[in-house]
Amino acid sequence: MRIAELSRQSGVPVPTIKYYLREGLLPAGELTSPNQASYGETHLRRLRLIRALIDLGQVPVARVKDILEGLDSDDLPLHDQIGRAHRAITPTRPASANTEARTAAAVQVGDLITRRGWQVEPDAPALTTLIETVAALRTLDQDHLADYLDAYADAVEKFTALEVASVTTRTDPDQIAESVVIGTILGETLIAALRLLAQESISAHSWPRD
Amino acid sequence: MRIAELSRQSGVPVPTIKYYLREGLLPAGELTSPNQASYGETHLRRLRLIRALIDLGQVPVARVKDILEGLDSDDLPLHDQIGRAHRAITPTRPASANTEARTAAAVQVGDLITRRGWQVEPDAPALTTLIETVAALRTLDQDHLADYLDAYADAVEKFTALEVASVTTRTDPDQIAESVVIGTILGETLIAALRLLAQESISAHSWPRD
């Protein structure tokens, strides 16, 4: 198929497809002549994945590129694929000052991780976010939320159990990697959306005409 | 305190504070003379809230303004405050085409909501996201994840229960509104970070040297 058809089937405008080609998100089509290329089913699938990560997962284009390079390089350990996915959805923070609140939060989070027996690298991107968030909650006088960390962790472990179960339905290594990446990123979108719906419903119940 | 002190205590550069003042995120200080204003504790608290929403919650400046206006307008029903918070973290999507996958996803999500007895307005921002995400998962051949919707919803209801319990520790209506907003937005950041940590730990267990 040529680019117009690819555009029609994916719903992505031709100039945008060209842009993804330029940025190396999408592999070039097979050249049949100096200015004619043909795209196949793989291109369509890849394009859909790109759009899902960008539109639903809010992943920046540069991070999408990272992820796709990871998926394309065979034999990359699954743990690294997950790392890329995590970095894609965790903005790198400029390491805030080590205030009192931050130090206390770091201790609390460290305790939680030990208590749970989690194995977490000390430079995990999510670690900083978690510490920073707990510190912010305390600074904003919302200790009640920060104090529920364990209960949150309980519920969160359910997700990971689900995801592990879900991934193990696949056998092909390439498919596993893709599932892990999509699950990590779109899973978050899914959970966030579900949570908002549950909240809205609860809020309608609890304060019908507050 | 004057602007330099506010900047020092909050860690926000003076030009940025001026920008927030211009944008109406931060109320003007009390003018003591044509070119001298004094800021108080409320300004500092507000500034910290702004930074938390922007840095941790990834809320765009314009949405932060929405939220703060909501918090400032007394007597705004809590349900509306929640609505603003939800809109702040749910990007408005340009309503994709009604493909087959989308329609099927809409049905599945509708069923889920009925089954759970959730009360959700048909134009809730999270609803579109959820439908779109389920549709994307199916298009990307990740049905296994989409099929676990109910299990996800189970775990998600735990969060809302936690948040309701947490909010009811407050009595002052203003504080409740603030808690709801912060809980909604930073709660998501918290959950996402915890989930990534749990994932990393599981992945280290399951595929130590894959």
Add this chain to the structure above:
DNA sequence: GTTAATGGATACTGCTACTATCCATCACAG
């Protein structure tokens, strides 16, 4: 009484994710 900071206004910047334009082919209908 000089030096530095302030409030307020206006202009500029860097980044991201596209769009638009151009052009020399090329496919294909008539």
Add this chain to the structure above:
DNA sequence: CTGTGATGGATAGTAGCAGTATCCATTAAC
């Protein structure tokens, strides 16, 4: 075999966002 429209590739332009920078006429503080 000729004219019309699409294509690949390159380069340039754009819109929106979140600040930064500069300027200026005061004013605070030593």
